Amino acid sequence: MQEPARRIRAVLFDNDGTLVDSEYLCNLALQQQFNSYGVDLTLDELIKHYRGGKLSDIFSRLCLAHHISRPANYETEYRARLQQLFAEALQPIAGAALVLEQLKQQRLQLAVVSNGPQSKMRFTLQHCGLLQYFCDNTMPDRLFSAYDCNLFKPDPALYLHAIKALGLKPAECVIVEDSPTGVQAGLAAGVKTFFLNHYAEPCPAGAIEIKQLSDLLTAL
Known part of the structure; x- marks a missing residue:
């Protein structure tokens, strides 16, 4: 009998182009x-x-x-x-708040993993009304910047660092990215990775293509 898939416990998002239309x-x-x-x-x-x-x-x-x-x-x-x-x-990516709210209601951990600095992440997410999904009083902030640990995508180490900080394993997470660079990092980390394809680019082998962020809700 085939072993059942491990339950997804967290969704890790890139920021620029994935959550905020930057x-x-x-x-x-x-x-x-x-x-x-x-x-x-x-x-x-x-x-x-x-x-x-x-x-x-x-x-x-x-x-x-x-x-x-x-x-x-x-x-x-x-x-x-x-x-x-x-x-x-600056505006949020279409449907971002709806997607985050529904994932939150499913009790999934939500995190942002970005090559940008903390100050940029916090400003853009706050400006777009999305920061509340990653920073609250229930647990430590879930914003992971490459500048904080000197690990930059496409190096998968940035995602592995974030997953470890969340107390999870790669198989318990999914990643959402809008660039080939980010997708490469997610796949190399051994994580199921969705490619939010804004520019009709070829989908990297191994990634799952979505055309809009709301598609994630049915694709998970």
Whole structure:
């Protein structure tokens, strides 16, 4: 007799592009900043090739490709530019609050695992009315940043770190990601991984494609 599947106890979400509709704004800030360096980049190119990555690596790759030196204050300037765009235009991903509320009602643990810093996660989730699902008085906050442990996707160690902190095993979790970089990390961690495919990209082998976040409720 086939052994029954282990019950899912937690859903781990990426943040940018998965819960908050920030990828366009993140890459718009990148485009604007490189324009100030005299480099013209298209949003399509940035979103396709650089979303979900580590900021310092993105800047290094772009500066190398366009034969410029990386400015010493690049991150401070970028974060300030991005904060202004977030304050003006950031919205949650369609259906995010509904999905989180229904998962909460199912008594699943909910966590965010992001390559972004804690300050960015907290601001964007609060701005979009979603922070309450990950920070409350019942248990420690469930926001895991690559900057806190120096483990960046696509390294699966970031997800394994978060799962261990939750007191769970990979087989008890699922991951939701919107970028190939994040999907690679989830699959390498040995976790069932959903690919929220906003851009009609090929679904990475081993991942489960969903077209909108609400599809997760029937796909779990």
